[in-house]
Amino acid sequence: MTSPIIEFRDAGKKFGDVTALAGVDLSIDAGEIYAVIGHSGAGKSTLVRLINALERVTSGSVLVDGVDITTLSERRLREVRLGIGMVFQQFNLMRSRTVFGNVAYPLKVAGWAKADRERRVTELLKFVGIADKAWQYPDQLSGGQKQRVGIARALATNPKILLADESTSALDPETTDEVLRLLKRVNSEFGVTIVVITHEMEVVREIADRVAVLKDGKVIEHGPVRDVFAAPQQPTTKTFVETVLRARPDSADLARIRERHPGRLVIARVSDDRRIGPVLSEAISRYDVRFEVVHGGVKELGSTSFGSLTLELIGADAAVDKLIADLRTTTDVEELA
Secondary structure (H helix, E strand, C coil): CCCEEEEEEEEEEEECCEEEEEEEEEEEECCCEEEEECCCCCCHHHHHHHHCCCCCCCEEEEEECCEEHHHCCHHHHHHHHCCEEEECCCCCCCCCCCHHHHHHHHHHHCCCCHHHHHHHHHHHHHHHCCHHHCCCCHHHCCHHHHHHHHHHHHHCCCCCEEEEECCCCCCCHHHHHHHHHHHHHHHHHHCCEEEEEECCHHHHHHHCCEEEEEECCEEEEEEEHHHHHHCCCCHHHHHHHHHHHCCCCCHHHHHHHHHHCCCEEEEEEEECCECCHHHHCCHHHHHCCEEEEEEEEEEEECCEEEEEEEEEEECCHHHHHHHHHHHCCCCCEEECC
């Protein structure tokens, strides 16, 4: 059984009279990829800065690898931070140093011998796929290459924890996919616990094991990504999930659908454990109702399928009512007015 490597216990953070975080209780297991998602101003970056004590809690506590870091001196915190790497949105590379020099810098600060530094940097640049860029400078690199340097630098001192704060938001979709695949390799091959801060649910779907949703400084929902995607409970979470599925027709889509499909329209959620197929297969024989899929989609999350379908149901009102009622015994169904 895995044990928590990061724990927030009723953690809060204020900046003057402004509450950035309030009553945060989260447990992040060793070896997992944990995502924290929320809109701008939700408190995501503050939360991640509590993990390496770049910000101190004003209430509650934060434990890292069993140590309550809220009680530590600055000297002890520097030791703890050696076990925590960080990857930034804007890369934060030193322009005056080469790629090799950027990755070597934290090792030099940590007192590694020159030969050990060179061996470690060479190993990491090969791992992230930019060994041929070792003697170039950051301004000569693409955004994706810069982020690979940032990841290599963050891994230099063999950290147990990697914090990725909006690490793909400055990248195009193809480069984002490459960086996310690299982070998954870091997790699987090195066993590094990764905390991903993001405002993009597609990033959560692609990489995370579990997710917490922040709003106004509070955790409003958390759990395995599969469960949160399959059955989001809070309106904010539903909005985030919808950005991935894009399965709900917007007003323009709905107007076009209604021109062609005069029957009653419902949206039914679909996942591996919410199967509407058996009910729909009897739509005509049992209910005397015809149906057609007019909008929606299904996506993969690991080995799980999830999504939603907009259906046109055609038949007598009482029969359609019965079909909808039976569908609701298997999944969430919303009838569109």
